[in-house]
Amino acid sequence: MVRLSNDYFIEVQKAGAPKVRISRPGRDAKVNPIEEVTIQVQAEDDFALRGMDLHYSVNGGPEKTAALGGTKGKKAEGSTTLYLEDYKLVPGDIVSFYATAHNAIATNRTDMFFIQAEPFERTFTQSQQMGGGGDADQMPPVSAHQKEITSATWNQIKNPPKDKTAEEENARVLSGVQSKLRDQAISLAGRMQVRDMSSANPAVKSFADDMAQAIEAMDQATAKLSARDWQGALPPEQKSLQHLSRAEATFRDIQVAISRGNGSGFGTGRDLEVMFDLELDRETISTRQDKTRLHPSRSVKTWRRRLPSSKSWLAGSRNSRSSGGRISRRMSSAGNRSC
Numbered sequence: 457m458v459r460l461s462n463d464y465f466i467e468v469q470k471a472g473a474p475k476v477r478i479s480r481p482g483r484d485a486k487v488n489p490i491e492e493v494t495i496q497v498q499a500e501d502d503f504a505l506r507g508m509d510l511h512y513s514v515n516g517g518p519e520k521t522a523a524l525g526g527t528k529g530k531k532a533e534g535s536t537t538l539y540l541e542d543y544k545l546v547p548g549d550i551v552s553f554y555a556t557a558h559n560a561i562a563t564n565r566t567d568m569f570f571i572q573a574e575p576f577e578r579t580f581t582q583s584q585q586m587g588g589g590g591d592a593d594q595m596p597p598v599s600a601h602q603k604e605i606t607s608a609t610w611n612q613i614k615n616p617p618k619d620k621t622a623e624e625e626n627a628r629v630l631s632g633v634q635s636k637l638r639d640q641a642i643s644l645a646g647r648m649q650v651r652d653m654s655s656a657n658p659a660v661k662s663f664a665d666d667m668a669q670a671i672e673a674m675d676q677a678t679a680k681l682s683a684r685d686w687q688g689a690l691p692p693e694q695k696s697l698q699h700l701s702r703a704e705a706t707f708r709d710i711q712v713a714i715s716r717g718n719g720s721g722f723g724t725g726r727d728l729e730v731m732f733d734l735e736l737d738r739e740t741i742s743t744r745q746d747k748t749r750l751h752p753s754r755s756v757k758t759w760r761r762r763l764p765s766s767k768s769w770l771a772g773s774r775n776s777r778s779s780g781g782r783i784s785r786r787m788s789s790a791g792n793r794s795c
Contacts, residue, residue, distance in 0.1 A: 473564035474501035476508065476557035480535070481569070484603075489549070489573040490541040497524050497566075499557035500531045506560060508534050512553035514543050516673075516694030526557060538571070545573040548666075548702030552694055554610070568610040570603060572701060598637065599700040602670075605634055605677075606693040612686045623684055631681035634693075638674035641667055641700075659713070663706045670699035 480496035487493060499508050508526035513519045524534030538551065545551075551571040556563055608630060617623040645667045673696035680689035 471503070471559075471561055473562035474499050474505055474557045474559050476500075476555055476564050476566055478553075478555050478566050478569065479533075484570045484572070486572045486574045487540065488576050489545040489547065493538045493540060493551075493571055494535055495538065495553060495555075496533065496535040497555040497557075498531075498533045499526050499555075501557070501559045502530070504528070504530060504559060505532050506558050508532055508555065508557045510536055510553060510555050512538065512551055513691075513694060514545075514551050515549055515698040516552075516691040516696075524555070532557075540571075540573065546702070547573050547575045547705040548698065549573040550694060550698045550701060552606070565614045567614070568607055570697075575705065598641070599697055599704055601633075601637055602674075602693065602697045602700050605630065605637070606690065606697060609681065609686055609689050609693060613690075627681055627684045631678050634674060634678045634681055638671055638678060641671045641674065645671060657710075659706055659710050663703050663710070666699040666703035666706065670696045670703065673699065 476497065476499040478495060479498050480494060485493065495510055497508055497510060499505055505526045505528070508524040510522045510524055511519055512522075522536045524532075524536060526532030526534055538553075540551070543549075543551070549572070552568055553571070554568045555566045558564070612623075612626060612630075617626060645664065673692040676692035677689050677696060680686075680692065
């Protein structure tokens with residue numbers, strides 16, 4: 457027998473899930489309530505894709521799915537457009553979305569992103585118009601903390617912990633942070649009720665109503681998180697995010713009215729501004745030296761310090777979105793250290 461060629465080897469590798477990413481917008485977006493938002497998704501698989509889908513939810517409502525093709529070949533690209541006018545959004549409303557791609561044996565998900573409805577016209581307080589302050593001097597919105605909690609919950613679905621002990625720790629920490637944020641909102645709402653400010657100004661009443669609905673949703677989310685019902689926690693978390701964002705949009709309008717010295721209930725609006733700042737002062741510390749975002753609340757700092765003890769925090773999630781928030785990045789690094 458004569459050898460005609462060199463020896464060759466066939467290596468059998470474990471088949472994995474396809475790669476998928478949202479290339480447009482690729483981050484959270486703030487748009488006006490009637491804008492048309494195009495979302496583009498790209499996917500790739502070693503063998504063959506079996507489909508791509510976009511999943512989105514408006515204000516924590518039922519999830520909707522749009523097929524994006526990708527049923528043939530190793531690479532695919534698809535897009536769809538969300539017509540926000542169809543959903544009758546108002547400033548502060550939220551649309552969450554993520555994409556999935558699957559092959560014959562597995563499905564992969566992207567990170568969750570958010571579209572937030574903004575007013576048609578930007579209004580500024582007197583200090584902002586004069587260039588005195590801007591975002592560097594503003595307290596971080598409470599909704600930013602709620603968004604981080606929602607993203608962290610989604611990551612528990614996207615990259616579930618490998619053991620029950622880690623999952624229980626994650627649930628305890630997440631529910632604790634959600635409960636702390638709820639208590640902060642309850643404290644603010646209680647002060648408003650004692651002062652009976654909502655009857656003096658319709659804008660303040662709208663603010664109070666949104667805070668009350670956010671508190672109710674946060675209470676539901678806390679219970680779901682404690683029970684490790686990650687999927688069940690997402691709708692109330694997003695509903696809370698919606699009402700917190702609405703309340704903050706209303707609060708900005710109140711600040712503008714105060715700075716211009718017009719509108720009814722001027723004194724009440726000033727009381728609300730002082731009270732809102734005092735409530736946030738209890739939870740945040742300003743760092744103007746580096747002109748970056750303010751430090752998160754003490755409860756979130758405590759959460760971060762505990763993260764290294766959760767050895768499966770997003771294990772293997774090295775490609776987590778950079779815009780997922782400070783909490784998600786710390787979770788990812790904690791998971792990487794445990795690998």
